[in-house]
Amino acid sequence: MTAIKEPSFRESVDLMFNRAASLMDLPPGLEEKIRVCNATYTVRFGVRLRGEIHTFTGYRSVHSEHMEPVKGGIRYAMAVNQDEVEALAALMTYKCALVETPFGGSKGGLRIDPRQYEEHELEQITRRFAYELAKRDLINPSQNVPAPDMGTGEREMAWMADQYARMNTTDINARASVTGKPLNAGGISGRVEATGRGIQYALREFFRHPEDVQKAGLSGKLDGKRIVVQGLGNVGYHAAKFLSEEDGSRIVGIIEWDGALYNPDGIDVESVRQWIVKHGGVSNYPDATHSAEGAEVLEAECDILIPAALEGVINLTNAERIKAPLIIEAANGPVTAGADEILRKKGTVIIPDMYANAGGVTVSYFEWVKNLSHIRFGRMQRRQEEARHELIVSELERLDRYLGDAWSMSPNFKAKYLRGADELELVRSGLDDTMRIAYQSMREVWHSRDDVEDLRTAAYIVAIDRVAKSYRAKGL
Numbered sequence: 001m002t003a004i005k006e007p008s009f010r011e012s013v014d015l016m017f018n019r020a021a022s023l024m025d026l027p028p029g030l031e032e033k034i035r036v037c038n039a040t041y042t043v044r045f046g047v048r049l050r051g052e053i054h055t056f057t058g059y060r061s062v063h064s065e066h067m068e069p070v071k072g073g074i075r076y077a078m079a080v081n082q083d084e085v086e087a088l089a090a091l092m093t094y095k096c097a098l099v100e101t102p103f104g105g106s107k108g109g110l111r112i113d114p115r116q117y118e119e120h121e122l123e124q125i126t127r128r129f130a131y132e133l134a135k136r137d138l139i140n141p142s143q144n145v146p147a148p149d150m151g152t153g154e155r156e157m158a159w160m161a162d163q164y165a166r167m168n169t170t171d172i173n174a175r176a177s178v179t180g181k182p183l184n185a186g187g188i189s190g191r192v193e194a195t196g197r198g199i200q201y202a203l204r205e206f207f208r209h210p211e212d213v214q215k216a217g218l219s220g221k222l223d224g225k226r227i228v229v230q231g232l233g234n235v236g237y238h239a240a241k242f243l244s245e246e247d248g249s250r251i252v253g254i255i256e257w258d259g260a261l262y263n264p265d266g267i268d269v270e271s272v273r274q275w276i277v278k279h280g281g282v283s284n285y286p287d288a289t290h291s292a293e294g295a296e297v298l299e300a301e302c303d304i305l306i307p308a309a310l311e312g313v314i315n316l317t318n319a320e321r322i323k324a325p326l327i328i329e330a331a332n333g334p335v336t337a338g339a340d341e342i343l344r345k346k347g348t349v350i351i352p353d354m355y356a357n358a359g360g361v362t363v364s365y366f367e368w369v370k371n372l373s374h375i376r377f378g379r380m381q382r383r384q385e386e387a388r389h390e391l392i393v394s395e396l397e398r399l400d401r402y403l404g405d406a407w408s409m410s411p412n413f414k415a416k417y418l419r420g421a422d423e424l425e426l427v428r429s430g431l432d433d434t435m436r437i438a439y440q441s442m443r444e445v446w447h448s449r450d451d452v453e454d455l456r457t458a459a460y461i462v463a464i465d466r467v468a469k470s471y472r473a474k475g476l
């Protein structure tokens with residue numbers, strides 16, 4: 001038997017796009033205009049390290065400029081290549097349209113194994129890469145705003161934003177050139193955990209619709225659901241932590257680079273995370289069985305599967321054996337187009353990446369707005385809100401005294417009600433609202449059209465329609 005060839009990541013995204021576009025009535029030519037990647041910049045630069053010059057290859061791809069700035073993370077990994085960066089940039093376009101963040105789509109990558117370098121070396125490399133991008137307006141608060149992705153985080157974003165600021169000393173909006181910065185460098189509360197939080201909010205919204213839950217052959221709420229998570233990086237860790245600690249779900253499997261942990265009674269996410277920090281992997285973790293063939297646990301019996309690592313992990317070789325009735329794509333592109341087809345036929349419900357992991361870019365949007373307005377969210381209204389609440393509470397206290405034993409305020413009411421919302425609460429509220437509304441816009445298409453079988457196609461239809469509308473408004 002000859003092995004069936006899997007399309008590349010970018011081809012896979014295009015195939016999914018085409019599937020949705022074929023169900024739409026787009027003007028001739030517009031479909032192609034939306035699908036294709038506008039430009040990809042490749043840069044090779046040298047950095048003098050340890051007495052010799054090291055050459056690095058980096059990319060920044062701009063998929064669609066129907067809205068500007070364009071937005072998307074920068075990834076540090078050895079596997080980075082042009083095809084991958086273009087696929088990820090395309091997903092950013094659709095993601096931003098679906099969750100209504102006013103950005104076009106972009107993505108960047110640097111071919112590097114960050115673990116091979118000291119912190120000061122990484123700073124040198126990052127600043128040089130940022131310099132190359134900023135020089136061509138590929139980092140710019142009004143044109144192109146990077147953010148973290150795999151292999152990068154707050155630290156790299158602070159270096160990049162600072163590099164832009166050094167090159168643009170009179171730009172009052174310099175801080176808005178990059179998002180995902182630490183709080184003390186213009187970041188926003190709640191950005192680090194935003195993508196994981198978004199997964200939690202997405203699942204909560206899914207479980208608010210019994211009809212949808214039933215489509216996945218499940219019932220009830222998140223409480224008690226058995227979850228397998230692949231990748232305990234920033235996204236997988238936060239998603240698994242919140243779902244187990246706040247929603248009563250049970251994490252039965254954790255897949256990492258050095259194998260997988262499985263325990264039907266549940267695994268403590270925080271202690272596994274600490275174990276990884278200390279030992280570098282999950283091997284020898286005491287409270288679960290370890291299997292060296294990590295990928296096999298993707299096929300384990302569970303209610304919800306959360307791939308939160310790399311693209312293409314559910315593919316033609318294993319799709320048929322995936323037992324989870326519900327998959328939520330925390331990573332970008334974890335299911336290939338071929339696997340998507342197989343899973344759809346099996347009736348597996350997939351909450352697609354462009355929606356599921358949009359929490360990151362949503363909170364990036366809040367950070368960008370905060371940077372442009374030069375004021376922390378809640379700073380003006382918080383105390384005023386508290387003063388107004390105080391008024392009501394003092395009236396209630398009067399009533400309390402008057403009614404004696406017949407009525408009294410609930411124990412924690414006063415403290416809870418008095419407190420005005422701080423930035424973190426506002427960020428969570430904005431994120432929750434975004435995830436609910438975006439889900440509803442997808443499900444509306446999913447349920448109202450007979451020719452739309454799955455949430456992914458519905459998501460593409462909503463996103464493509466919005467991008468098409470902004471192109472039309474521009475006169476294209």
Ligand code: GLU
Pocket residue numbers: 071072073074145146147148149150179332357358360361362364
């Ligand atoms: N890299 C993240 C993503 O894939 C975040 C992008 C952003 O915040 O701009 O969505």
